[in-house]
Every structure is written in structure tokens, then in C-alpha cells.
Amino acid sequence: MRTLITGGAGFLGSHLCDYLLDRGHTIVCVDNLITGSTHNIAHLAGNKNFSFVEHDVTEPISVKGPFDYVLHFASPASPMDYGKYPLETLMTGSLGTRNTRELSLEGGARFMLASTSEVYGDPLEHPQREDYHGNVDITGPRAVYDEAKRFAETITMAYHRKHRLDVRIARIFNTYGPRMRLGDGRVIPTFMEQAINGEDLTVFGRGTQTRSFCYYRDMVEGLYGLLISDVIEPVNIGDPNEMPVIELAMMVLEISGAGSGIKHLDLPKGDPKMRKPDISRAKNLLAWEPLTPLEEGLTETLSYFQELLE
Ligand SMILES: NC(=O)c1ccc[n+]([C@@H]2O[C@H](COP(=O)([O-])OP(=O)(O)OC[C@H]3O[C@@H](n4cnc5c(N)ncnc54)[C@H](O)[C@@H]3O)[C@@H](O)[C@H]2O)c1
Incomplete structure (x- = not known):
């Protein structure tokens, strides 16, 4: 199997x-490193089945095909990142999806899009099922990401209908773990860095x-099951196990043993009030459901950040 992954770093x-x-699989990883890092793939240097191409997917991609699978994961993904790179985010979801899709046509590769729960915006239905069409503030600050991904889904389905492109669309909900970037503004790395440094954990609103x-x-x-x-x-x-952010903060404090407290900040504009996937479709069609308890995942992630900061 020959597989290309954009955003692979x-x-x-x-x-x-x-x-x-x-x-x-033999992997070609394409990334412009705007929010990723070669640190994440350094352990693969010298692996004859792995190659890295530094490239911005909003520009045509000249990597030689054919591929069996093309996975489009490139995109700034944290609100802080897409706030900093609004136009790049829009272009990566639109032009980047178009350019990446070109590679799929050659040799008939299966194309997988990394979409997001943000297509549901600040949802009015709870939990969110795939047939819910969402509540996105079209001109709000988060829309550069939400609308880019909505467009990416639409163009993916249009290619499927028009050119019979073999497609998969994963609506990914908040995911965490080692190799997240410290300082990317996402809640788990933020809480963990604060706990390790003995600072108060910053919770937006009442949490x-x-x-x-x-x-x-x-x-x-x-994702592999879907692919x-x-x-x-x-x-x-x-993961459908939903929790208030304040409880997450308490859990991080407990796991880390930090003596820090909690500091409340103003809620950012457009911050979704609730988020929980309905995963019936994944359960029924992929026989998949998440198995890792939050405490276990948080403990492993904390060790990763502790080592990194040391
Ligand atoms: N992690 C999550 O919780 C989550 C949730 C929903 C969706 N997603 C989606 O999954 C994908 C990966 O997210 P992540 O959390 O690993 O984020 P990340 O920022 O760690 O990874 C994104 C990668 O894409 C690269 N990239 C961005 N724009 C590019 C461009 N124009 N050309 C080439 N490379 C580019 C970045 O350098 C980075 O390595 C994204 O598409 C994101 O929207 C992630």
C-alpha cells in the first residue's frame, strides 16, 4: 500500500x-510545518518506507503517484492557530482539498478527509448526529475553520458524485495525546503546561x-476503520463521554498533583457551549468505539509533556 498523508508532521x-x-504501508508525508513539527516524525528518519516532503498543499502537489490512499489532514486545527492563520486555514480547506484530491484521481486512490465536529458550529442539537446541519456563525472568528471544513466536505462529495472519487469523511471530535503542541491554545496542553509549571489553570467562563x-x-x-x-x-x-471543562481542570490538578488553583477568564467569542458526538454510525458501521478511560489517557499525556518540558 502506498499512502500519502498531508499534515503528516x-x-x-x-x-x-x-x-x-x-x-x-509506504508513507509519503506532505507538510509545510505551519503548525506541525519535524520533531513528531524525527523517529521515522531512515525508515525506507517513509519520506517527508515539505510543501504547502495550497500549491499544486508534484509528488509522483499513484497512491492507494490519500489522507488529507493538513489544516491548522486549534482556535489559536486558525485565529493566527485565518486565510491559510480557508485556503488549506479549499484549494488544499482540491490539490490533494488531484493525487487521488491518478490511480484511483481512496481519499480521506479529516473533517471536524466544528462543522456543527455552536450546536443547537445535542448530541450531534451526522444528519444535523449545524449552527455556524458564518462571519464569526471561528468560521474560517468551520466553513473551510464544510467546503472541504462539500467538494469531496461533489468529486465523488461527478468523478466517482472513492471518498471517506471523518468528522473528528476533540482528540488529545502526546505530540500535541504546547502553546497551541487547546485546553489539555494548556492545563498540563500550567499544572507542570505550578501556575493556576485558566478556565474560560465558569467552565x-x-x-x-x-x-x-x-x-x-x-480513522483506520473508516478508511x-x-x-x-x-x-x-x-468519545461520547462528555464533561464540563471545570471538571477536566480538577482532574488534571489531581493527576499532576499540582498545588495550583483555577483562574476564570472571559469566554471567547463563539466558544461552543456543548460538544458530544453521537457515534451510533461508527458503532454500527465500523464496529468502533473508544476504549481508553480519560484518566489513563491524561496520565500518559502528562508524562509526555513532563518529559518535553524537562
Ligand atoms: N486534534 C483534534 O482534536 C482535531 C479535531 C477535529 C479535526 N481535526 C483535524 O485533524 C487534522 C489534524 O489536526 P491536528 O490536531 O493533528 O493539528 P496539527 O496542527 O497538529 O496538524 C496539522 C498539520 O497540518 C499542517 N498543515 C497546515 N496547513 C498546511 C498546508 N497548507 N500545507 C501543508 N501542511 C499544512 C501543519 O503544519 C500540521 O503539521 C486537521 O485537519 C484538523 O482539522 C483535529
Whole structure:
């Protein structure tokens, strides 16, 4: 199997590289390192089945095909990152999806899009099922990401209908684990860095907004299950165990043993009030559900950040 992964030097992309290499794939990783790092793939240097191409996917990609699978994971993914790179995010979701798709046509590769729970915006339905069409503030600050991914889904399905492109669409919900970037503004690395440094954990608002967190190992299993399935329609992949952010903060304090407290900050504009996937489709069609308890995943992730900061 020859597989191309865009965004392969990022958090999820690099774990996918590892997972697919273990299953005998030859991997070409394409990344412009805007939010990723070669640190995440340094252990693969010298692996004859792995190659890295530094390239911005908003420009045509000249990597030689054919491929069996093309996985489009490139995109800034944290609100802080897409706030900093709004136009790059829009272009990566639009032009980047178009350019990456070109590689799939040659040799008839299966194309997988990393979409997101953010296509549901600040949801008015709870939990979110795939047939919910979402509540995105079109001109709000988060829309550069939400609308880029919505467009990416739409163009993916248009290519499927028009050119019979073999497609898979993963609607990924909050995922965490080793190789997340410290300082990327996402809640788990932020809390962990603060706990390790003995600082107060910063919680937006009263922390009653809910999130559900999926450990990367479960996520990668779910993504692989979808990749090798025959499911064309979008599939939610995430952990349905929902918790208020304030409880997550307490859990990080407990696991880390930090003596820090909690500092409340103003809620950012457009921050979703709740987020929880309905994973019935993944359960029924992929026989997949996440298995890692949050405490276990958080403990492993904390060790990773502790080593990194040392
Ligand atoms: N981690 C999550 O919780 C989560 C949730 C929903 C969706 N996703 C999606 O999964 C994918 C990976 O997310 P992540 O958490 O690993 O983020 P990440 O920032 O760690 O990885 C994204 C990678 O894409 C690269 N990239 C961005 N724009 C590019 C471009 N124009 N050309 C080439 N490379 C580019 C970055 O350098 C980075 O290595 C993203 O598409 C994201 O939208 C992630």
C-alpha cells in the first residue's frame, strides 16, 4: 500500500504515519510545518518506507503517484492557530482539498478527509448526529475553520458524485495525546503546561461548557476503520463521554498533583457551549468505539509533556 498523508508532521497525522507504517504501508508525508513539527516524525528518519516532503498543499502537489490512499489532514486545527492563520486555514480547506484530491484521481486512490465536529458550529442539537446541519456563525472568528471544513466536505462529495472519487469523511471530535503542541491554545496542553509549571489553570467562563475528549490511540483506530470500510457518508469519530471543562481542570490538578488553583477568564467569542458526538454510525458501521478511560489517557499525556518540558 502506498499512502500519502498531508499534515503528516502534525499531532494526528504523525500518529497515523506510525499506525500505517506498522501495517506495511509506504508513507509519503506532505507538510509545510505551519503548525506541525519535524520533531513528531524525527523517529521515522531512515525508515525506507517513509519520506517527508515539505510543501504547502495550497500549491499544486508534484509528488509522483499513484497512491492507494490519500489522507488529507493538513489544516491548522486549534482556535489559536486558525485565529493566527485565518486565510491559510480557508485556503488549506479549499484549494488544499482540491490539490490533494488531484493525487487521488491518478490511480484511483481512496481519499480521506479529516473533517471536524466544528462543522456543527455552536450546536443547537445535542448530541450531534451526522444528519444535523449545524449552527455556524458564518462571519464569526471561528468560521474560517468551520466553513473551510464544510467546503472541504462539500467538494469531496461533489468529486465523488461527478468523478466517482472513492471518498471517506471523518468528522473528528476533540482528540488529545502526546505530540500535541504546547502553546497551541487547546485546553489539555494548556492545563498540563500550567499544572507542570505550578501556575493556576485558566478556565474560560465558569467552565460549565462541555467537551468530550478522545484519546489519540482510539481515534487512529477509528480513522483506520473508516478508511478500510465502504462507508461514503460522513462519520463522527470521537468519545461520547462528555464533561464540563471545570471538571477536566480538577482532574488534571489531581493527576499532576499540582498545588495550583483555577483562574476564570472571559469566554471567547463563539466558544461552543456543548460538544458530544453521537457515534451510533461508527458503532454500527465500523464496529468502533473508544476504549481508553480519560484518566489513563491524561496520565500518559502528562508524562509526555513532563518529559518535553524537562
Ligand atoms: N486534534 C483534534 O482534536 C482535531 C479535531 C477535529 C479535526 N481535526 C483535524 O485533524 C487534522 C489534524 O489536526 P491536528 O490536531 O493533528 O493539528 P496539527 O496542527 O497538529 O496538524 C496539522 C498539520 O497540518 C499542517 N498543515 C497546515 N496547513 C498546511 C498546508 N497548507 N500545507 C501543508 N501542511 C499544512 C501543519 O503544519 C500540521 O503539521 C486537521 O485537519 C484538523 O482539522 C483535529
